[in-house]
Amino acid sequence: MVQTTHDTQESYPDLPDHSPIGMPLDWTWLRGAKSEWGVHPKLSSRGLTMMDIAVGSYGEVPDSPPHRSMAPRGADVDDDTPDMGYILNKKTDVWADNVRELYEEAVARQWSATRDIPWAELQELPSDVEHAMCQLCTTLSEVEMIASDLPAKWMWRMNHDFLEAKMFLCTQIMDEARHAEVFRKRALSNGGGLLKSSSGASSLLRTILDAGTYTQATALLHLLGEGFVLDIFRQGELISPTAVEKRMFRMAMQDEARHVAYGTMHIRYAVEHDPDVIEEIHEALDRGEMALAEFGTSPDLSTALAMLLAGGAEDIEEKGFPLQMEMSKKLFSSYLARCERAGVSRLERTQLPLSLLGIDLDEIKQ
Amino acid sequence: MQQDTALRVDSVEVFDTLATKLNARPEQYQVLGDAYLDIAFVMRRPDNSVFRIRVCFEDLSITKVAEIAEGEEENSDCWLEADLSVWEAMFANIREHGQATGMHTVNALTMRGVDMQLRGSDPMGVDRFSRFNQTLQWFLEGSNYDNT
Numbered sequence: 001m002v003q004t005t006h007d008t009q010e011s012y013p014d015l016p017d018h019s020p021i022g023m024p025l026d027w028t029w030l031r032g033a034k035s036e037w038g039v040h041p042k043l044s045s046r047g048l049t050m051m052d053i054a055v056g057s058y059g060e061v062p063d064s065p066p067h068r069s070m071a072p073r074g075a076d077v078d079d080d081t082p083d084m085g086y087i088l089n090k091k092t093d094v095w096a097d098n099v100r101e102l103y104e105e106a107v108a109r110q111w112s113a114t115r116d117i118p119w120a121e122l123q124e125l126p127s128d129v130e131h132a133m134c135q136l137c138t139t140l141s142e143v144e145m146i147a148s149d150l151p152a153k154w155m156w157r158m159n160h161d162f163l164e165a166k167m168f169l170c171t172q173i174m175d176e177a178r179h180a181e182v183f184r185k186r187a188l189s190n191g192g193g194l195l196k197s198s199s200g201a202s203s204l205l206r207t208i209l210d211a212g213t214y215t216q217a218t219a220l221l222h223l224l225g226e227g228f229v230l231d232i233f234r235q236g237e238l239i240s241p242t243a244v245e246k247r248m249f250r251m252a253m254q255d256e257a258r259h260v261a262y263g264t265m266h267i268r269y270a271v272e273h274d275p276d277v278i279e280e281i282h283e284a285l286d287r288g289e290m291a292l293a294e295f296g297t298s299p300d301l302s303t304a305l306a307m308l309l310a311g312g313a314e315d316i317e318e319k320g321f322p323l324q325m326e327m328s329k330k331l332f333s334s335y336l337a338r339c340e341r342a343g344v345s346r347l348e349r350t351q352l353p354l355s356l357l358g359i360d361l362d363e364i365k366q
Numbered sequence: 367m368q369q370d371t372a373l374r375v376d377s378v379e380v381f382d383t384l385a386t387k388l389n390a391r392p393e394q395y396q397v398l399g400d401a402y403l404d405i406a407f408v409m410r411r412p413d414n415s416v417f418r419i420r421v422c423f424e425d426l427s428i429t430k431v432a433e434i435a436e437g438e439e440e441n442s443d444c445w446l447e448a449d450l451s452v453w454e455a456m457f458a459n460i461r462e463h464g465q466a467t468g469m470h471t472v473n474a475l476t477m478r479g480v481d482m483q484l485r486g487s488d489p490m491g492v493d494r495f496s497r498f499n500q501t502l503q504w505f506l507e508g509s510n511y512d513n514t
Contacts, residue, residue, distance in 0.1 A: 101402075104400075105399070105497070116397065230496060235477060237471055238478075250499055250503070253499060254497055254499055256496070257493045257496035257497040264493075323478075330479070338489045338493075340489070341488065341490060
């Protein structure tokens with residue numbers, strides 16, 4: 001319920017109308033701002049969270065905000081406040097029901113690529129393995145920043161009433177900067193260096209960046225692209241030659257899973273509240289899956305992964321490629337399951353070679 | 367973990383011990399941040415009986431450790447399922463090295479889905495395994511987490 005501070009007017013009857021240099025003064029914030037006054041959020045066990053302060057009218061996120069300014073949601077906004085030019089003015093454009101939780105999680109689980117990776121424990125590796133790790137890190141340091149650039153492209157067009165979604169995307173930008181940092185550091189830290197950057201990666205990134213709407217963009221980025229990278233990070237346990245790389249992949253994996261969680265639930269929210277959007281998501285994923293397949297099977301990335309899975313060049317055909325095929329099956333199964341959860345079933349539509357990958361559709365449907 | 371060697375892996379006691387250790391030193395987990403994970407561990411014994419236990423992470427603590435009945439693991443965000451011998455080998459590896467090495471981390475064990483399966487009723491719940499993975503790993507590594 002909105003209560004005004006109007007009742008305080010009589011408590012301060014003697015306040016001046018002008019400043020000592022003659023400027024007119026405005027006391028409306030004290031005498032009648034239309035605000036819900038007197039809210040008392042309850043602290044949770046970990047402090048004061050964004051969930052805790054989502055109380056009363058302050059917790060209500062409008063489907064179509066009345067203003068297009070940077071005024072904080074819940075404030076008493078001047079009628080003549082300028083339009084900031086936002087184009088994402090519907091809650092369905094950006095919202096996810098888990099976004100406050102994910103923001104708090106992201107803030108609480110930040111880490112340092114300088115401090116939290118035991119770089120001093122790096123060991124000299126066989127040349128083939130070091131080359132493969134450096135190639136993988138070259139590719140990852142290239143693709144990770146798309147997940148910073150893409151939110152940055154859209155955030156300033158998002159209505160400010162969707163503050164929590166914008167705040168979460170800020171954490172994602174920081175996460176991805178750290179990922180670019182950690183993979184660059186790994187490539188340069190053990191006697192190797194940056195290796196090949198192929199056109200396949202840039203082609204995928206261009207497809208994501210050029211998405212026509214934010215919902216298409218987030219389907220391509222969070223659901224498809226970051227889901228793919230999440231599974232590569234999970235494979236870190238299999239491809240890491242030492243505990244240093246394992247820690248690196250595991251820490252990055254935690255961040256990436258948050259981004260996927262936002263994307264999955266945003267798409268779900270959008271589809272549930274605006275079913276018309278589903279076709280545009282499908283169209284984006286039609287293109288994205290092909291670009292991802294091209295990227296995932298690009299000769300440099302796939303050979304580097306196979307080399308790491310095999311533990312070196314010697315077993316690459318007997319062990320590396322078969323393991324890679326097994327990992328691809330898991331990766332695309334996870335992606336298709338997330339699509340189901342998001343309410344965008346791709347099982348009947350995808351052009352991915354599911355039979356070739358050995359993916360069991362019944363298992364995903366369950 | 368040395369003091370745990372007498373404990374059976376498929377027992378409430380061993381998970382109670384791990385929870386007590388975590389709850390006694392939350393500052394060790396501060397660097398990883400708060401965790402919210404409701405996870406079950408399912409251990410298939412050689413005699414075909416199954417031990418199931420549910421562990422709930424909240425903030426920087428464990429709020430629940432409880433043996434559960436068949437099917438109740440589906441109420442968790444996700445669960446890890448393996449033969450008892452796999453679990454025993456994992457804990458033995460932790461005791462030997464102070465932390466899980468090689469293919470003995472839960473992420474590694476579940477990666478191929480052969481030795482240990484990561485399951486869940488909801489992909490979002492399964493993804494929580496990834497979101498809080500390092501916290502879960504340190505929990506299983508018990509008192510050795512400050513060495514990692």
